[in-house]
Amino acid sequence: MRTTLDQLREGDCARITALRLRGAMRRRLLDFGMIGGTRVRCLRKSPAGDPVIYMVRGTMLAIRRQDSRRIAVEVTPCR
Amino acid sequence: MPLIALAGNPNVGKSTLFNALTGMKQHTGNWPGKTVALAQGVCRYQGREYRLVDLPGAYSLVSRSPEEEVAEAFLLDGTADCTVAVCDATCLERSLMLALQIMELTERTVVCVNLIDEAERAGVHVDIPALERQLGVPVVAACALREHGKDALMERVRAVCDGFLPVQPKRCGCGIRGENDEASDAIAAQFVLRAQEIAEKCVRRKEGRRTSPTEKLDRVLLRGWSGYAVLLLLLLGVFWLTIEGANYPSMGLQWCFDRLGDSLRRGAAVLRLPAPVTGALLDGVYATAARVVAVMLPPMAIFFPLFTLLEDFGYLPRVAFLMDDRFRRAGACGKQSLTLCMGLGCNAAGVTGCRIIDSRRERLIAVLTNAFVPCNGRFPALIFLISLHFSHGSALLGAGILTLCMLLSVGMTLAASKLLSRTALRGEPSSFVLELPPYRRPRVGQVLARSLRDRTLFVLGRAVAVAAPAGLLIWLLANLAPHGTPLLQSAAALLDAPGRLLGMSGAVLLAFLLGSPANELVLPILMMILTSGSLFGAESTAAMSHILGEAGWTWRQSLCTIVFFLFHWPCTTTLLTAYRETKSKKWTLLAAVLPTAFGCVLCAAIHLILRLFS
Numbered sequence A: 001m002r003t004t005l006d007q008l009r010e011g012d013c014a015r016i017t018a019l020r021l022r023g024a025m026r027r028r029l030l031d032f033g034m035i036g037g038t039r040v041r042c043l044r045k046s047p048a049g050d051p052v053i054y055m056v057r058g059t060m061l062a063i064r065r066q067d068s069r070r071i072a073v074e075v076t077p078c079r
Numbered sequence B: 001m002p003l004i005a006l007a008g009n010p011n012v013g014k015s016t017l018f019n020a021l022t023g024m025k026q027h028t029g030n031w032p033g034k035t036v037a038l039a040q041g042v043c044r045y046q047g048r049e050y051r052l053v054d055l056p057g058a059y060s061l062v063s064r065s066p067e068e069e070v071a072e073a074f075l076l077d078g079t080a081d082c083t084v085a086v087c088d089a090t091c092l093e094r095s096l097m098l099a100l101q102i103m104e105l106t107e108r109t110v111v112c113v114n115l116i117d118e119a120e121r122a123g124v125h126v127d128i129p130a131l132e133r134q135l136g137v138p139v140v141a142a143c144a145l146r147e148h149g150k151d152a153l154m155e156r157v158r159a160v161c162d163g164f165l166p167v168q169p170k171r172c173g174c175g176i177r178g179e180n181d182e183a184s185d186a187i188a189a190q191f192v193l194r195a196q197e198i199a200e201k202c203v204r205r206k207e208g209r210r211t212s213p214t215e216k217l218d219r220v221l222l223r224g225w226s227g228y229a230v231l232l233l234l235l236l237g238v239f240w241l242t243i244e245g246a247n248y249p250s251m252g253l254q255w256c257f258d259r260l261g262d263s264l265r266r267g268a269a270v271l272r273l274p275a276p277v278t279g280a281l282l283d284g285v286y287a288t289a290a291r292v293v294a295v296m297l298p299p300m301a302i303f304f305p306l307f308t309l310l311e312d313f314g315y316l317p318r319v320a321f322l323m324d325d326r327f328r329r330a331g332a333c334g335k336q337s338l339t340l341c342m343g344l345g346c347n348a349a350g351v352t353g354c355r356i357i358d359s360r361r362e363r364l365i366a367v368l369t370n371a372f373v374p375c376n377g378r379f380p381a382l383i384f385l386i387s388l389h390f391s392h393g394s395a396l397l398g399a400g401i402l403t404l405c406m407l408l409s410v411g412m413t414l415a416a417s418k419l420l421s422r423t424a425l426r427g428e429p430s431s432f433v434l435e436l437p438p439y440r441r442p443r444v445g446q447v448l449a450r451s452l453r454d455r456t457l458f459v460l461g462r463a464v465a466v467a468a469p470a471g472l473l474i475w476l477l478a479n480l481a482p483h484g485t486p487l488l489q490s491a492a493a494l495l496d497a498p499g500r501l502l503g504m505s506g507a508v509l510l511a512f513l514l515g516s517p518a519n520e521l522v523l524p525i526l527m528m529i530l531t532s533g534s535l536f537g538a539e540s541t542a543a544m545s546h547i548l549g550e551a552g553w554t555w556r557q558s559l560c561t562i563v564f565f566l567f568h569w570p571c572t573t574t575l576l577t578a579y580r581e582t583k584s585k586k587w588t589l590l591a592a593v594l595p596t597a598f599g600c601v602l603c604a605a606i607h608l609i610l611r612l613f614s
Helices: A021-033 B012-023 B066-077 B091-107 B118-120 B128-135 B152-163 B181-202 B212-223 B224-268 B275-313 B316-329 B335-346 B349-354 B360-372 B380-391 B397-422 B446-477 B485-494 B498-502 B506-514 B518-529 B541-550 B555-568 B572-584 B585-612
Strands: A001-004 A013-019 A037-045 A052-056 A059-063 A073-074 B003-008 B039-045 B047-052 B082-088 B109-114 B122-127 B139-141 B203-205 B434-437
Touching: A001 A037, A001 B360, A013 A021, A021 B181, A021 B434, A052 A073, A059 B012, A059 B316, A073 B212, B003 B012, B003 B066, B003 B091, B003 B335, B012 B039, B012 B047, B012 B109, B012 B152, B039 B152, B047 B152, B066 B091, B066 B152, B066 B360, B082 B152, B091 B109, B091 B122, B091 B181, B109 B128, B109 B152, B118 B122, B122 B555, B128 B139, B128 B181, B128 B585, B181 B203, B224 B275, B224 B316, B224 B380, B224 B397, B275 B380, B275 B446, B275 B518, B275 B572, B316 B335, B316 B397, B316 B434, B335 B349, B335 B360, B335 B397, B349 B360, B349 B555, B360 B397, B360 B572, B360 B585, B380 B397, B380 B518, B380 B541, B397 B585, B446 B485, B446 B506, B446 B518, B485 B498, B485 B518, B506 B518, B518 B541, B555 B585, B572 B585
Parallel strands: B003 B047, B003 B082, B082 B109, B109 B139
Antiparallel strands: A001 A073, A013 A037, A013 A073, A037 A052, A052 A059, A059 B434, B039 B047, B122 B203
């Protein structure tokens, strides 16, 4: 199922299909190894619902919704 | 002397490795992007000396943040005889992305896989020989915390520096960035995929993933109400320990300084020094400096280590995570809660810490609002004023009220941030990625010993550099009376009208003004003004309450003074730091005006409301 990163529920896994971000934030995500095909897992939402922690390549990253909704993903079963 | 550069992601134990190699006890933090200035040290190995440079933690060398620019510039410069790329065995893949970039830029690289024991505990095994084959450079496993692998690393570094160990880094030769954004993206993706490929070949994970301790703890610490409750309880606990624990050492120090002061006075009498000289030196310089040390040292020596322990543990980035929503709504960056926490220790340190915020607009907001949280210099005065009228001798109640003060501070920080992002620093909240490191056992002994030494030196240095000259100046003002009244009293009388308007008095306002070099001076100065300079810095809490009682001090004045203590211009050190960070007189001025304006409005409002209801 194709959706965006912010739509994942806690515990969901997905594969990144496209980064619809520009500039500094795009670079930042690339630095953390977030490219097309990268597996991510939605770990935990903050009490306010935003930001959300994702597990990316063994690192826990908190990302705000304004950014995560620009990351297209495809929901996959968790490994 | 060969020059060795240490480079790596934030939070991979790079600074711990640096300390282990150089023996120089440099502060290391468990939050991303802590090391900003370049730390240097000397490492002795087999009778030779090596100069080590600890580069700032970076996620990538395609620079954006100031730290990463520093790291890239240093490596491109080619001054290092050997670069050690420090990797994290627990998430090798991510560390490798940076290591590959380093290998792309420098000729002689040694890869150090740190935290190897932590990885083994988590069921992750790194095949070092395989990694060596994949990278083409020497690879050493290490555990910097236990100083394992230190010699093996230096052995490789020595051999590489001397050229006996030929290094053939397997690189793409494409550089680390392209001509345009698209090409740069493609190169970045290339590095990511290569790191993934290497990690797949060299890292073996035990099957049957158990829930990691970090995940279990996060379930409590980051979840809804329990997260906020723990945050509040931790704050309360830290304050309670600070108040309760600082009491006796403070009294002990005061007693020692009093005895020493008596001896000095007797010595001065024997030497027949003229009265003004004795007065200026003992009642002015000595008494003020002694008081600052006695009052400041114990709370600082307790607060700082506690805080460093939380930092070491990895809790602080979680605070940023929990608070980010609030800061985003105020148009600011979630990392501002980290600089705010640093400000609790020292506002100048907090302002410097704002470098961890990438966006210029949000960094400025953090700099301008840092003084909204009370630093350690203001704690003793706040604790005294709280105990005077509100806490009735209970340390727990005192800590509770202090926590309330802190919540007010945080609230005002958010209000001021919002005000700034609506007016002078208009803009949308920028993007934000925050790495949450796994929890690590803090190094209790090391933290306590280092903190105690650092704080003692800091307070003593400040006592000599700031409190002593200020003491002299204030003694002169209290004793020079060109028209019959001492200057201090005339100035206080002059300031009485505005002081009363703010629910305080001219004396208090004057004390705040004269205490600008250091907030810890405000209370001793107030005492001097109220007693016409006849009373010296060395007095007990009881004596201070008595003096205030004599001056007709009420709980309303205490309340307004507490609020003004929370919100007024930052100390001169902080302002100088703000100028250094912003390089702008305008922003520095605003950093002073903004909290003062908040304090004036709040105090005037409280004063007005209290008058209406009495």
